[in-house]
Amino acid sequence: MSGAADTFDEMHDPSGAVRAGYAEYCRWFDEQPADLLKRKDQEAEASFRRTGITFNVYGEHDAEERLIPFDMVPRIITANEWRRLTRGIEQRVSALNAFIHDLYHRQEIIRAGRLPERLLANNDAWLSNMVGFTPPGGVYTHIVGIDLVRTGPNDFFVLEDNARTPSGVSYMLENRETMMTMFPELFTRVPVSTVSDYPRRLARSLAACAPSATTGKPTVAVLTPGIYNSAYYEHAFLADQMGAELVESGDLRVVGGRVCMRTTRGFEPIDVLYRRVDDDFLDPLSFNPDSMLGVPGIMDVYRSGGITIANAPGTGIADDKAIYSFMPEIVEFYTGEKPLLPNVETYRCADRETLKYVLDNLEELVVKEVHGSGGYGMLIGPTASKKEIRTFRAKLEANPQNYIAQPTLALSTCPVFTRKGLAPRHVDLRPFVLVSPDNVEIVPGGLTRVALKKGSLVVNSSQGGGTKDTWVLKD
Amino acid sequence: MLGRTANGLFWMFRYLERVENTARLLDAGLRMALTRDVISAEDEWRSVIATLGQGAGFEAKYGIYTGTQAWNYILRDKDNPACLHALMRTVRTNARAVRTAISSDLWTAVNEGWMKIDEALSRPVTQSAVGDVVKMIKGVGTLAHGAFGNSMLRDAGFHFARAGTFVERADSTARILDMKYYLLLPSVSYVGSSLDAGQWDQLLRSVSGDRAFRWLNTGKADARGIVEFLILDQRFPRSLAYSHTLLRESLTTLARLHGSDGTSSELVCQSAAMLDELTIDQVFDEGLHEFLTGFMFRNGEIADAIAQDYRFLD
Numbered sequence: 001m002s003g004a005a006d007t008f009d010e011m012h013d014p015s016g017a018v019r020a021g022y023a024e025y026c027r028w029f030d031e032q033p034a035d036l037l038k039r040k041d042q043e044a045e046a047s048f049r050r051t052g053i054t055f056n057v058y059g060e061h062d063a064e065e066r067l068i069p070f071d072m073v074p075r076i077i078t079a080n081e082w083r084r085l086t087r088g089i090e091q092r093v094s095a096l097n098a099f100i101h102d103l104y105h106r107q108e109i110i111r112a113g114r115l116p117e118r119l120l121a122n123n124d125a126w127l128s129n130m131v132g133f134t135p136p137g138g139v140y141t142h143i144v145g146i147d148l149v150r151t152g153p154n155d156f157f158v159l160e161d162n163a164r165t166p167s168g169v170s171y172m173l174e175n176r177e178t179m180m181t182m183f184p185e186l187f188t189r190v191p192v193s194t195v196s197d198y199p200r201r202l203a204r205s206l207a208a209c210a211p212s213a214t215t216g217k218p219t220v221a222v223l224t225p226g227i228y229n230s231a232y233y234e235h236a237f238l239a240d241q242m243g244a245e246l247v248e249s250g251d252l253r254v255v256g257g258r259v260c261m262r263t264t265r266g267f268e269p270i271d272v273l274y275r276r277v278d279d280d281f282l283d284p285l286s287f288n289p290d291s292m293l294g295v296p297g298i299m300d301v302y303r304s305g306g307i308t309i310a311n312a313p314g315t316g317i318a319d320d321k322a323i324y325s326f327m328p329e330i331v332e333f334y335t336g337e338k339p340l341l342p343n344v345e346t347y348r349c350a351d352r353e354t355l356k357y358v359l360d361n362l363e364e365l366v367v368k369e370v371h372g373s374g375g376y377g378m379l380i381g382p383t384a385s386k387k388e389i390r391t392f393r394a395k396l397e398a399n400p401q402n403y404i405a406q407p408t409l410a411l412s413t414c415p416v417f418t419r420k421g422l423a424p425r426h427v428d429l430r431p432f433v434l435v436s437p438d439n440v441e442i443v444p445g446g447l448t449r450v451a452l453k454k455g456s457l458v459v460n461s462s463q464g465g466g467t468k469d470t471w472v473l474k475d
Numbered sequence: 476m477l478g479r480t481a482n483g484l485f486w487m488f489r490y491l492e493r494v495e496n497t498a499r500l501l502d503a504g505l506r507m508a509l510t511r512d513v514i515s516a517e518d519e520w521r522s523v524i525a526t527l528g529q530g531a532g533f534e535a536k537y538g539i540y541t542g543t544q545a546w547n548y549i550l551r552d553k554d555n556p557a558c559l560h561a562l563m564r565t566v567r568t569n570a571r572a573v574r575t576a577i578s579s580d581l582w583t584a585v586n587e588g589w590m591k592i593d594e595a596l597s598r599p600v601t602q603s604a605v606g607d608v609v610k611m612i613k614g615v616g617t618l619a620h621g622a623f624g625n626s627m628l629r630d631a632g633f634h635f636a637r638a639g640t641f642v643e644r645a646d647s648t649a650r651i652l653d654m655k656y657y658l659l660l661p662s663v664s665y666v667g668s669s670l671d672a673g674q675w676d677q678l679l680r681s682v683s684g685d686r687a688f689r690w691l692n693t694g695k696a697d698a699r700g701i702v703e704f705l706i707l708d709q710r711f712p713r714s715l716a717y718s719h720t721l722l723r724e725s726l727t728t729l730a731r732l733h734g735s736d737g738t739s740s741e742l743v744c745q746s747a748a749m750l751d752e753l754t755i756d757q758v759f760d761e762g763l764h765e766f767l768t769g770f771m772f773r774n775g776e777i778a779d780a781i782a783q784d785y786r787f788l789d
Binding site: 052240246 | 477479481572575582587590733785
């Protein structure tokens with residue numbers, strides 16, 4: 001049941017006793033006949049398929065829609081743990097927002113010598129159109145996903161800040177739905193905080209950032225690249241749950257200085273656009289001219305106060321991995337406080353000395369591309385083959401500023417349900433944060449991703465990871 | 476509602492209707508082929524495939540009409556862009572695209588239906604399985620309509636879906652009638668003569684009207700009566716008159732919801748009123764084929780006008 005000696009087990013303490021947060025769940029679990037749980041496990045998969053909760057995989061025609069495996073053992077976080085996390089996340093997200101505003105305005109942090117200017121100079125996520133412009137309500141990161149890992153009872157680290165378009169919130173909600181359908185009695189025995197009002201909170205938070213041109217109740221729409229996008233299910237789900245329109249590029253046009261959608265009655269203006277397309281594709285007139293996913297002229301409307309774009313274009317400047325390594329300084333600079341949630345120690349390969357250290361210790365490090373995401377383009381030293389390390393070494397030497405390195409963390413484990421019973425697997429956690437002009441709120445829960453292979457540290461869905469329901473206990 | 480969403484709903488239901496009509500025709504073909512010798516069975520399959528408008532494609536691939544080839548071509552042949560598998564995939568793709576405008580009951584019915592059909596058609600369908608497969612497909616349609624009727628909000632989306640259903644149904648019934656009429660009656664002078672009752676039975680079965688017709692006509696089955704039933708009988712849910720009456724209902728509601736009389740609602744009002752007044756003698760005076768061709772043309776005009784009135788495309 002327990003993992004390696006130095007790995008924090010979420011369910012059991014080192015003596016093998018069940019931790020307080022899991023006590024009632026484990027009592028319930030032990031009462032269940034093994035057969036029943038096996039059957040429920042299969043039911044869960046069938047139910048996800050029926051509901052169509054899938055993600056698309058590019059370039060695999062036959063498996064064009066796939067399920068993310070769901071594990072039915074919840075990951076449980078106590079009220080106390082959650083309070084600590086919440087404070088740390090709020091602090092970090094406020095700093096992120098202030099940081100982005102500063103970068104596009106006075107750049108105090110660079111003037112103060114706390115952040116090297118070169119990080120902006122060659123950064124693809126930097127948008128010069130945003131310089132000197134403040135989005136409605138001053139909010140850049142309306143929806144943020146903070147990836148956390150845990151290594152000990154009080155040791156949570158931020159692994160990544162997803163400030164542009166964090167996905168996965170639909171899984172947080174559907175996982176809970178599935179658990180409540182399969183095991184209703186559990187929720188009468190364990191006091192679990194509800195996550196189901198996330199869409200309502202999202203709608204409210206977005207509406208609170210309406211632009212100056214809004215008259216009456218703000219019209220919110222979700223912009224999706226379309227049904228072949230990997231996260232289409234989530235886009236449709238959120239629009240549905242918010243009661244917002246789900247729009248595609250072809251539905252939108254700039255009419256009379258507003259971004260409008262083509263309805264059966266004609267063109268109607270949109271006030272807040274929760275876009276799930278990247279900056280590059282947002283406006284063919286301002287960015288990638290070949291883009292078929294965006295709206296020609298939307299940036300002009302944006303800058304003249306005709307629409308709110310969430311998250312704001314140019315937000316990505318805050319979440320690349322080179323910036324990440326400066327987050328402790330960033331938090332301190334804008335909040336005047338020590339960061340409550342530490343970063344994972346990060347080596348910037350751009351630095352010659354550091355690069356040497358990284359090259360000498362590749363077998364023990366995780367090396368990531370600065371702009372990579374989804375578990376692509378990374379090296380996990382301890383499990384990589386000699387050949388993989390050789391190949392990566394060459395890439396690193398050729399273009400060191402494109403990489404950062406981190407020590408391999410002993411990610412905590414949480415049991416998953418297997419045919420042979422419970423078995424520990426590594427997990428991470430992505431809570432979802434909503435930012436409006438005068439409020440930062442976090443739904444008590446999040447998406448727990450779990451590596452399904454024994455010993456594996458890779459939890460990304462695109463790399464075969466699964467998800468779990470995440471319970472935040474009430475006091 | 477977005478124009479694209481209205482378009483998606485309209486076509487989702489046109490395709491759903493097409494799936495069901497294809498299954499019905501196939502069902503009728505199967506029954507007929509079972510009661511025939513090899514040669515006449517070949518004719519049956521030829522007529523089923525011709526009615527579906529897939530004759531050219533089929534003949535290019537296969538020289539002769541055998542049952543196994545015919546139903547596999549209709550159900551699942553990758554060379555047949557209108558095979559039932561492809562039609563159902565389109566239903567499901569449209570449903571995904573308009574996911575926010577349909578109830579979750581309807582989405583689940585369509586998604587599960589697609590999963591069942593996809594599974595059943597993943598390999599060639601054998602003689603012993605084809606009957607069950609067709610029954611299952613018809614069940615999928617029934618379930619989807621049930622979920623639609625029970626759970627959809629009665630707003631514009633509901634009426635766009637109904638408009639798609641009845642435009643397609645009117646077209647399908649007219650097409651089946653036109654095709655069969657030609658096969659069954661070499662010349663109009665045959666009307667009223669004693670014809671192969673079995674073939675008329677197939678015609679009625681392909682629109683699921685055999686029992687209704689027998690009930691209303693106490694066992695009589697003459698060409699004229701059947702043609703009248705399929706064109707003019709307001710009680711039969713697949714007749715032209717019924718289809719355009721319900722299409723009129725939905726289009727006038729849409730016009731009211733949008734606060735403007737569109738071309739589409741004008742056109743359908745004319746058509747439904749004309750069908751109300753029409754007698755079967757007038758149909759035969761005009762010529763059945765001429766009448767049906769004219770009807771299909773007007774039906775198509777209504778569909779185009781709907782797309783225009785409600786900004787389906789840019």
